[in-house]
Amino acid sequence: MTYCLSHLATKVLWPVVILIFQVWQARCNGQTAGVNPFSGCQSNVTTHENGSTAAEVRVGVVPTVQLGNALGLIVGFGVFAALVALAFSLVRRFVYHDADNLDTAFDAGGKVSIGLTATTIVSQWTWSATLLQSATVASKYGISGPFWYAAGATIQVILFAILSIELKTKAPGAKTFLQVIKARFGTTTHVTFCVFAGFTNLVVTASLLLAGTAVLTSLVQGLSLELACMILSAVIGAYTLIGGLGATFYVSYFNTTLIFSMLLLLVIEVYYNPYENSRNPIGSSSKMYQFLDCINGPSGNEENSYLTFISSGGLMFGVINIVGNFGAVFCDQSYWQSSIAAKPIQGVWGFISGGLTWFAIPFTMATTMGLSYLALSADSGQALLTPTQIDQGLVPPLVAQKLLGTAGEFVMLMLILMAVMSTGSAEVIAVASIIIYDIYKTYINPYRKDIPESHCVLCGKDMTHECTCIPVTQCSACHEDVHEAHSTHKLGVKPFNKCTTHGLYREYLAMLLNYKSWCILWVTAFTIPLVLLCNAASLNLSWLYLFTGVLIGSTVIPISLSITWSRINAPGMVAGAVCGCILGLGSWLVTASQHEGGLSDFIQNTGKEDSMLVGNCVAIGSGGIICIVVSLITNRRFKSEDAVKEWEKTRNVDNPLNPWLHLYEDLPRENKDERPSHEEFLKIFRSAKITAYVAGIILSVVLIIIWPAIMAGLRVLNETMFIGWAYVSQVWAFLAAAFIISVPLVQEIWGIWRQYKRNKVKDMQEEKYAVPPQTKL
Ligand SMILES: [Zn+2]
Ligand SMILES: [Zn+2]
Known part of the structure; x- marks a missing residue:
């Protein structure tokens, strides 16, 4: 067992550590640019018989x-x-x-x-x-x-x-x-x-x-x-x-x-x-x-x-x-x-x-x-x-x-x-x-x-005590109505439904x-x-793609929990989504403003990898944490019996x-x-x-x-x-x-x-x- 764990640690975790270190190092060094990275290959790999040179190459899609x-x-x-x-x-x-x-x-x-x-x-x-x-x-x-x-x-x-x-x-x-x-x-x-x-x-x-x-x-x-x-x-x-x-x-x-x-x-x-x-x-x-x-x-x-x-x-x-x-x-x-x-x-x-x-x-x-x-x-x-x-x-x-x-x-x-x-x-x-x-x-x-959730939509009465609506499968008038609608008739409109329920x-x-x-x-x-608006604002595909998570990331954990966790409640859901979104956007803008040119160079700096990384992670993380913490605090009286009642609400949809x-x-x-x-x-x-x-x-x-x-x-x-x-x-x-x-x-x-x-x-x-x-x- 111990051997297995240490083996796993060296095989799997070590490369991850190296990766994280490299990211950190690259952030400190910044990028070096200027030299043409493609210049070294022509002599090595390509055999240009017609002797074309770099000067003739056209850039872009024609x-x-x-x-x-x-x-x-x-x-x-x-x-x-x-x-x-x-x-x-x-x-x-x-x-x-x-x-x-x-x-x-x-x-x-x-x-x-x-x-x-x-x-x-x-x-x-x-x-x-x-x-x-x-x-x-x-x-x-x-x-x-x-x-x-x-x-x-x-x-x-x-x-x-x-x-x-x-x-x-x-x-x-x-x-x-x-x-x-x-x-x-x-x-x-x-x-x-x-x-x-x-x-x-x-x-x-x-x-x-x-x-x-x-x-x-x-x-x-x-x-x-x-x-x-x-x-x-x-x-x-x-x-x-x-x-x-x-x-x-x-x-x-x-x-x-x-x-x-x-x-x-x-x-x-x-x-x-x-x-x-x-x-x-x-x-x-x-x-x-x-x-x-x-x-x-x-x-x-x-x-x-x-x-x-x-x-x-x-x-x-x-x-x-x-x-x-x-x-x-x-x-x-x-x-x-x-x-x-x-x-x-x-x-x-x-x-x-x-x-x-x-x-x-x-x-x-x-x-x-x-x-x-x-x-x-x-x-x-x-x-x-x-x-x-x-x-x-x-x-x-x-x-x-x-x-x-x-x-x-x-x-x-x-x-x-x-x-x-x-x-x-x-x-x-x-x-x-x-x-x-x-x-x-x-x-x-x-x-x-204006009817409460527990009341029947069809008659408006309380479902457990007063409603007497029969299920549609057992309703003979409905069978006739549907049959009528499917059969051919000579009127320009469909005939009225006869079923009163x-x-x-x-x-x-x-x-x-x-x-x-x-x-x-x-x-x-x-x-x-x-699309014309996005083009006018000169948004590009990469920017928009990376920005999605900053904007909506905070809702991911609340949405997943809304269908899996019975204790989560309304204040938790709203606080998580809204606060997470604000924090995500805020941290994204702050990181972007640290770059040269600040926020005046908006698309350029907000589109940088590290701004997007911070914005995305803060949005999803804080959205989830706030949602869980607020639900735990405000819903302290929750008992395990309440879970069944909670899911009964969704089963009634x-x-x-x-x-x-x-x-x-x-x-x-x-x-x-x-x-x-x-x-x-x-x-x-x-x-x-x-x-x-x-x-x-x-x-x-x-x-x-x-x-x-x-x-x-x-x-x-x-x-x-x-x-x-x-x-x-x-x-x-x-x-x-x-x-x-x-x-x-x-x-x-x-x-x-x-x-x-x-x-x-x-x-x-x-x-x-x-x-x-x-x-x-
Ligand atoms: Zn009813
Ligand atoms: Zn019917």
Whole structure:
């Protein structure tokens, strides 16, 4: 045992200590710059037969794609996405019979498979930044950059599996995480967190479109910024509107498939050069190694090499990335949406497999494109992009253009379109669902105004004593109403609902569904001025990406605790989020003001790694500590019996027309008409919960501590090690592609086939006994 511990200490902890020391040292030394780091390579590695010299090299991405071609490509994708969305609507209507239900529009019926959940996570988490910013950090810090980007954003998705299963067991009827907060802590806390959730969606959407427009305008001739914004938001709006979240599940699948195909294409071109492309000076891992080996890297890296994990800049980026992404995932309604849409156990495995698949995109993309940028720069003897262009995220488009010409430009255009489309639509739906469920339905125009939480929405009476409303499943008038709505009639409007208990509420939900469509339209249109504003303020992708955590980091721990800890209370939640945010912003500005030029050089100094690092860590840390301490102090009378009462509040969040009880019909239970109790739920999902906690924690420790520590222990990679490293990134991408392309397809076809057979059996039974049709409500 003692031997084991000391062994672990030397193998794992020591490299970590070295890393921390290096960061500190680099801060003291500052960066040395001035000499061209790429000058030493031409004579060593490259063989320039045509005798080109550094003077002839053009810096930057040249816009060569014709505007007409680009528009054609975009319109083609728009039409294709719309067709996919239409196919989804048809499947819902004719196979599952639940197309005109408000909840389906948001959560796809709550029965999404593992494969599709994973696909959605992958395409939703693939921001433009994933493709661009990861290559930026690779070109700045070398091989550690891609790893920190990928690992530092994968663990949040994997850990989200824990929140996903907790939400499913404690608030199975909730549609947004804010509804849980409202049910437990009341109005003030709810409003506070609505504001933070709004900020999150705003920052994510802005960074998404900012990067998207930067790439589009850099590649397409004569494309103005305004037109690029309009094109992107039109593409997002068009297919989101057609099929709600459900359509995004299907379109996500095609997006992910395309992203992985493009990624593999780039990997094969860079590392294997199968067509002997003369523009590609790399073509193998060992050639890549030779280029990287001769470049004079940043001073924070061990031996000034790009081939090391001991990199102060890389590590600092890694920490900011880990901290910042917690906010971007936990506080973003769109991830909660994916978890709500899946069955409990499928959700857990969906998030875990989605996280591991997604890892390949930034890791392999940046190990390929970011390092190729360094190699190409070394080949031509000078940096091919200015530092500003690198921060704009132009590394991948430049590499694609240099290596593959026009084909490469189209590959980049498609990748960016895919990233913007899927994440953009997920964000738009997330905002729309917050507006509909948490603002309109809660404050502006609730179905029944001023009733206490314990009263029935339908009749307004106390639920335990006075309410006599029958459950919707046993209501024969409702069966007739639904049957009437599904059968064809000759009137221009739908006939009135006859049910006196549920009829009006059914109409209220239909009205909300109609508002949702308008909401999506307005939110999409709003993205255009948002991006123009960000551009006018000259915010860049790197800045915005790192700033996310400073702004919303303080809410991460309060949000996680709101669904896992019964003792937390309203004062703790609000104090943690608000004070944490103020402290984060304050410490960020103070650190920035220490730099030369102070705050007058705002974007430059606030964007420095150390300002962002301090801001991010203070925000997440103080938010959590304040929240826990305040809850412990103000909620001292809390007893263990109160826990059950606390979770009963969240279990009451429900839609009376589509009670969550329905989602659990298949569970092995005796009394199927009564809600399973809290204890029963805990027992049923015990193994899923253990899986989520164990897998989440083990994978996180491996990804952000053990693996990087081992890499740091290797110090500077030699040729064999680097070839191994490049090989790992390629194999990961191939395996991930195989998984994400085959599994969702097989599962979905299987699901539709099973439902089709079930419908047939049901139809036959109905004919036999001639009972009214049991349409899904
Ligand atoms: Zn009632
Ligand atoms: Zn009814």
